[in-house]
Amino acid sequence: xxxxxxxxxxxxxxxxxxxxxxxxxxxxxxxxxxxxxxxxxxxxxxxxxxxxxxxxxxxxxxxxxxxxxxxxxxxxxxxxxxxxxxxxxxxxxxxxxxxxxxxxxxxxxxxxxxxxxxxxxxxxxxxxxxxxxxxxxxxxxxxxxxxxxxxxxxxxxxxxxxxxxxxxxxxxxxxxxxxxxxxxxxxxxxxxxxxxxxxxxxxxxxxxxxxxxxxxxxxxxxxxxxxxxxxxxxxxxxxxxxxxxxxxxxxxxxxxxxx
Amino acid sequence: xxxxxxxxxxxxxxxxxxxxxxxxxxxxxxxxxxxxxxxxxxxxxxxxxxxxxxxxxxxxxxxxxxxxxxxxxxxxxxxxxxxxxxxxxxxxxxxxxxxxxxxxxxxxxxxxxxxxxxxxxxxxxxxxxxxxxxxxxxxxxxxxxxxxxxxxxxxxxxxxxxxxxxxxxxxxxxxxxxxxxxxxxxxxxxxxxxxxxxxxxxxxxxxxxxxxxxxxxxxxxxxxxxxxxxxxxxxxxxxxxxxxxxxxxxxxxxxxxxx
DNA sequence: CGCCGTCTTTGACACAGGTCAATGCCGGAA
DNA sequence: TTCCGGCATTGACCTGTGTCAAAGACGGCG
Numbered sequence: 001x002x003x004x005x006x007x008x009x010x011x012x013x014x015x016x017x018x019x020x021x022x023x024x025x026x027x028x029x030x031x032x033x034x035x036x037x038x039x040x041x042x043x044x045x046x047x048x049x050x051x052x053x054x055x056x057x058x059x060x061x062x063x064x065x066x067x068x069x070x071x072x073x074x075x076x077x078x079x080x081x082x083x084x085x086x087x088x089x090x091x092x093x094x095x096x097x098x099x100x101x102x103x104x105x106x107x108x109x110x111x112x113x114x115x116x117x118x119x120x121x122x123x124x125x126x127x128x129x130x131x132x133x134x135x136x137x138x139x140x141x142x143x144x145x146x147x148x149x150x151x152x153x154x155x156x157x158x159x160x161x162x163x164x165x166x167x168x169x170x171x172x173x174x175x176x177x178x179x180x181x182x183x184x185x186x187x188x189x190x191x192x193x194x195x196x197x198x199x200x201x202x203x204x205x206x207x208x209x210x211x212x213x214x215x216x217x218x219x220x221x222x223x224x225x226x227x228x229x230x231x232x233x234x235x236x237x238x239x240x241x242x243x244x245x246x247x248x249x250x251x252x253x254x255x256x257x258x259x
Numbered sequence: 260x261x262x263x264x265x266x267x268x269x270x271x272x273x274x275x276x277x278x279x280x281x282x283x284x285x286x287x288x289x290x291x292x293x294x295x296x297x298x299x300x301x302x303x304x305x306x307x308x309x310x311x312x313x314x315x316x317x318x319x320x321x322x323x324x325x326x327x328x329x330x331x332x333x334x335x336x337x338x339x340x341x342x343x344x345x346x347x348x349x350x351x352x353x354x355x356x357x358x359x360x361x362x363x364x365x366x367x368x369x370x371x372x373x374x375x376x377x378x379x380x381x382x383x384x385x386x387x388x389x390x391x392x393x394x395x396x397x398x399x400x401x402x403x404x405x406x407x408x409x410x411x412x413x414x415x416x417x418x419x420x421x422x423x424x425x426x427x428x429x430x431x432x433x434x435x436x437x438x439x440x441x442x443x444x445x446x447x448x449x450x451x452x453x454x455x456x457x458x459x460x461x462x463x464x465x466x467x468x469x470x471x472x473x474x475x476x477x478x479x480x481x482x483x484x485x486x487x488x489x490x491x492x493x494x495x496x497x498x499x500x501x502x503x504x505x506x507x508x509x510x511x512x513x514x515x516x517x518x
Numbered sequence: 519c520g521c522c523g524t525c526t527t528t529g530a531c532a533c534a535g536g537t538c539a540a541t542g543c544c545g546g547a548a
Numbered sequence: 549t550t551c552c553g554g555c556a557t558t559g560a561c562c563t564g565t566g567t568c569a570a571a572g573a574c575g576g577c578g
Binding site: 210 | 557558
C-alpha cells in the first residue's frame with residue numbers, strides 16, 4: 001500500500017499557454033502518418049479515421065497548446081470538467097485516492113491519448129504529469145459544440161469509450177487475480193505495445209514513471225516491484241537500464257503474463 | 260484464487276422466446292415510475308429520460324423478451340456481439356477469465372441494467388445468469404438502426420458509458436488497494452444502494468450469488484469472504500441470513516469501506 | 519424418512535507479498 | 549569536488565490472505 005505522502009499539498013498547475021506558432025501555417029496537408037496529421041496540434045490515433053480534413057482543421061482551430069511541467073496536476077478528481085485534453089508529448093498518470101492516502105493509478109496516458117472524453121460534468125479521476133507534458137486543450141463547450149451534429153464522431157467516441165471500459169476490465173482481472181510476477185510482466189508487455197504504436201518500437205521499454213507509480217498501478221508495493229524486476233533480470237528475461245527496461249525474452253514474458 | 264472449475268463446459272443457453280403478450284397492449288401510458296415505463300418490456304433507468312414516448316414505443320417494438328435459467332450463459336467473452344440486452348428480472352454476472360480458470364467478475368447486472376451497450380463488434384466479457392433471468396433483447400442491427408439518427412440518445416449512451424468507466428475505476432481502487440474487510444463492506448453497501456434504486460430499499464440485502472461469485476468479484480477466496488462475513492457478524496455489524504445479509508450498522512460499514 | 523451432492527463454515531498451516539530498516543545510487547547545488 | 553535529498557535496491561521479518569482439509573448445513577430426490 002502507498003504510504004500517505006507528506007508532499008500531498010500538490011500544487012495545481014498553472015500551465016503555460018503557447019501561441020501555437022509553427023502549427024499555424026495554413027498549408028497543412030493533413031498527411032496522415034501513424035501519428036495522425038503531422039502538422040496539426042492534435043495527435044489523433046483512435047478518432048482520426050473518423051474525421052475529414054476540414055473537420056481536423058476546425059478541431060485544430062478550437063484547440064490550445066499547453067505545457068505542464070513534471071509533477072503538476074492537469075486536473076483533480078471530482079473537479080468540474082472544463083476541458084478535454086489530447087496528450088501530444090510526455091506521460092500523464094490518472095489515479096483515484098482513498099482518504100488515507102492509498103492510491104490506485106487507473107492508467108497512464110501516452111501521446112495520442114485523450115483525457116476527459118467521457119464528457120461528464122466532473123472528472124472521475126485526477127491527472128498528473130509524470131514527465132513534462134504537452135497537451136492540446138479543448139474548452140468543454142467548444143468541444144461539445146464541435147461534436148454535436150457529427151453523429152459519426154459521436155459514434156466513434158462511444159466505441160472509443162467502450163474500448164476504454166474493456167481495458168479497465170482487463171486491469172480488474174490483473175488486479176484481482178494475478179500474481180506480482182504476472183502483473184509486472186503484463187505491464188511491461190503492455191507498455192511495449194503502446195510505445196510501438198507511437199513509433200518507438202523496440203525491446204527497450206522506457207519507464208519514465210517511478211517505482212511507486214508502477215506499484216500503485218499494479219496494486220503492489222514499491223519493494224515488490226523492485227524485487228520482481230530484479231528477479232526477471234536474474235532470469236535473463238529483462239535487463240534493467242536507467243529509466244527503462246530492455247526486454248530479452250518477450251516469449252517468456254508472454255508466458256508469465258498468461259494473457 | 261478461483262480453483263479451475265470442473266464444470267466449465269458451461270452450456271450455451273438456448274433461451275426461450277416469449278410472445279410478449281400483456282405488454283403488447285397499445286394503450287400504454289408510458290407511466291414513468293422509478294422503473295421506467297411500467298407497461299413496457301424494457302426497464303430503463305439511466306437512458307429513460309432521454310426518450311420520447313413514441314421512441315419508447317419503437318424501442319419496445321424491436322425488442323424481444325427472453326428467459327435464461329440460472330447458470331446459463333447469455334453470451335461468451337469474445338463472441339460476436341449480436342444483441343443488446345436489458346435485464347428486467349434476476350441477476351447476471353459479467354466476468355473475464357484467465358486460461359487457467361482464474362476468474363474475475365467485473366460486475367453484476369441488476370434489473371434495469373444494459374449489457375452490450377458498448378456497441379463493439381465483440382463482447383468483452385462473458386455474461387451468465389446467476390438466478391433465473393428475464394431480459395429484453397434487441398438485435399444489434401435493429402438497435403444500431405434505432406440509435407442512429409438520435410444524437411441525443413447517442414450522447415446519453417456515451418455519458419452512460421462514461422459512468423460505467425467510472426465504476427470500473429472505483430473497482431480498480433477496491434481491488435488494488437483495499438483490505439478484505441474493506442472490500443466486503445464496500446460490496447454490501449454498494450449492493451444495498453443498487454437494490455434501493457429498484458425499489459427494495461431495506462437493511463436486508465439479498466445475496467443471490469454464491470460466495471464464490473462474491474470472492475471472484477472482490478479478488479478474494481471463498482474462505483476469506485466467509486470469514487470476513489462471520490467477523491462482521493461477531494461484531495454486530497451485520498446478521499447473516501439465508502441468501503442475504505441484514506445490515507445492522509451502516510455507519511460502521513461506511514467507516515470500514517473508507518469511501 | 520434418509521441419502522447425497524453442493525455450498526458454506528471453520529480450523530490449522532503456509533506463503534506471497536507487505537513492513538521496516540539499512541544501504542546504495544545518482545544528480546543537482548554549492 | 550563534496551554534500552545532500554530523493555529514489556531504488558536489498559535484507560530480515562511479519563502478517564493477511566491463500567491453501568488444504570474436515571465438518572456442518574441445506575435442499576432435492578428416491
